[in-house]
Amino acid sequence: MIFQNKHILLCITGGIAAYKSVELLRLLKKAGAGVTVIMTESAKKFVGITTFEVLSENPVLSDLYFDTEASVKHIDLAKRADAVVVAPATANTIAKLAAGIADNALTTTLLAVTCPVMVCPSMNTDMYQNLRVQRNLDILEKDGWHILDPDSGVLACKTTGAGRLPEPWFIADRIEAMLTRKDLKGKRVLISAGPTVEAIDPVRYVSNHSSGKMGYAIAKAAEKRGAEVTLVSGPVHLETPVGVERINIETCDEMAARMLSYLNDADIIIKVAAVADYKPVDPKSGKIKKKAGNTELILNMVENPDILKLIGERKTKKQFLVGFAAETEDLEKNAALKIKKKNLDMIAANLVGSKDSGFKADTNKVKLIFKDGSSLDIPLMEKEELANILIDTILEKMR
Numbered sequence: 320m321i322f323q324n325k326h327i328l329l330c331i332t333g334g335i336a337a338y339k340s341v342e343l344l345r346l347l348k349k350a351g352a353g354v355t356v357i358m359t360e361s362a363k364k365f366v367g368i369t370t371f372e373v374l375s376e377n378p379v380l381s382d383l384y385f386d387t388e389a390s391v392k393h394i395d396l397a398k399r400a401d402a403v404v405v406a407p408a409t410a411n412t413i414a415k416l417a418a419g420i421a422d423n424a425l426t427t428t429l430l431a432v433t434c435p436v437m438v439c440p441s442m443n444t445d446m447y448q449n450l451r452v453q454r455n456l457d458i459l460e461k462d463g464w465h466i467l468d469p470d471s472g473v474l475a476c477k478t479t480g481a482g483r484l485p486e487p488w489f490i491a492d493r494i495e496a497m498l499t500r501k502d503l504k505g506k507r508v509l510i511s512a513g514p515t516v517e518a519i520d521p522v523r524y525v526s527n528h529s530s531g532k533m534g535y536a537i538a539k540a541a542e543k544r545g546a547e548v549t550l551v552s553g554p555v556h557l558e559t560p561v562g563v564e565r566i567n568i569e570t571c572d573e574m575a576a577r578m579l580s581y582l583n584d585a586d587i588i589i590k591v592a593a594v595a596d597y598k599p600v601d602p603k604s605g606k607i608k609k610k611a612g613n614t615e616l617i618l619n620m621v622e623n624p625d626i627l628k629l630i631g632e633r634k635t636k637k638q639f640l641v642g643f644a645a646e647t648e649d650l651e652k653n654a655a656l657k658i659k660k661k662n663l664d665m666i667a668a669n670l671v672g673s674k675d676s677g678f679k680a681d682t683n684k685v686k687l688i689f690k691d692g693s694s695l696d697i698p699l700m701e702k703e704e705l706a707n708i709l710i711d712t713i714l715e716k717m718r
């Protein structure tokens with residue numbers, strides 16, 4: 320959402336990683352951004368401008384003196400830009416930017432921009448570690464520009480070390496973070512997500528259909544808004560959101576121990592995980608064999624700790640506790656009862672069972688119920704968008 324109606328200047332310099340900028344451009348466009356590409360003369364030796372013009376649907380700016388009669392192109396672009404990303408950034412261009420040199424379309428435009436700028440250095444490891452390059456990056460950072468550290472690995476020059484341009488999805492993610500308001504700065508957010516898994520024997524288990532998508536969307540949104548986020552997660556098939564500390568657990572007991580150990584430091588606790596209410600009393604150490612003639616197998620279960628209740632009992636007045644209630648019936652009645660019983664500040668209640676809401680879906684529809692009895696209906700929307708609305712609501716209630 321953040322990229323909608325935003326204009327981004329994608330500045331490309333003459334490094335071997337220039338080919339990755341094609342994918343970065345594609346991702347930014349797909350996310351809804353308008354993009355203008357600026358290339359140095361050296362950059363054009365690595366990737367041709369046609370690809371960038373077609374994908375960006377805009378002319379590439381490379382020659383400062385082209386078409387000057389119609390407008391002062393670089394100043395127009397600088398004024399219109401909501402964000403600038405220099406990817407890849409060569410040692411040469413980094414040095415020019417740090418010194419304030421304006422000798423081509425890219426460096427001249429960057430002297431005129433007032434929006435946030437991200438520089439993504441990419442070069443051979445010895446070049447990257449060179450004192451002059453480091454000094455120039457320090458200058459840019461102290462001036463308020465964002466420097467994205469390069470990845471480590473095998474480089475095009477066959478050496479191994481720091482200097483590789485991060486993957487395009489990662490750069491796009493960090494541009495999104497750069498553009499997001501930091502209204503959770505200084506706050507610690509503790510989130511649980513995904514299912515728990517309780518062993519029956521070494522090969523079988525009791526679990527549920529939670530995909531973890533809602534909890535991960537909240538973790539991702541909170542990190543982008545400046546929070547320090549800890550995500551206690553059951554087994555899911557999702558990437559850890561960038562910048563989030565993820566703690567993997569399997570059982571309810573493990574989740575309870577981890578949540579309680581992080582509780583004191585947290586300002587906001589959001590329990591999205593679908594925790595098994597019961598676990599097998601006596602998980603077998605060997606595989607349970609099928610016995611001839613046995614048509615039934617009785618599994619004795621025992622109650623798991625109620626993590627939300629334990630947190631509710633320990634939480635201080637300054638902490639804000641949110642629970643999720645997935646119900647198949649009597650949604651509001653059950654949610655209101657849960658708020659009282661577990662000392663919650665807010666509950667996000669949703670009906671599971673429909674395809675576009677609840678477990679596994681990318682969208683969700685919830686009713687937010689507060690401890691004073693008031694409520695707010697949130698219509699069906701993407702879980703990522705809902706995550707931001709939840710955070711807005713929590714911040715408003717905390718104020």
Ligand SMILES: Cc1cc2nc3c(=O)[nH]c(=O)nc-3n(C[C@H](O)[C@H](O)[C@H](O)COP(=O)(O)O)c2cc1C
Binds near residue numbers: 331334410412443446
């Ligand atoms: C094959 C090749 C690969 C290069 N790769 C890089 C690179 O990854 N990073 C870098 O800083 N310079 C690299 N250079 C050097 C730059 O192209 C050179 O410093 C150039 O002047 C940069 O110009 P620009 O900053 O205006 O784009 C490479 C040069 C060649 C010939």
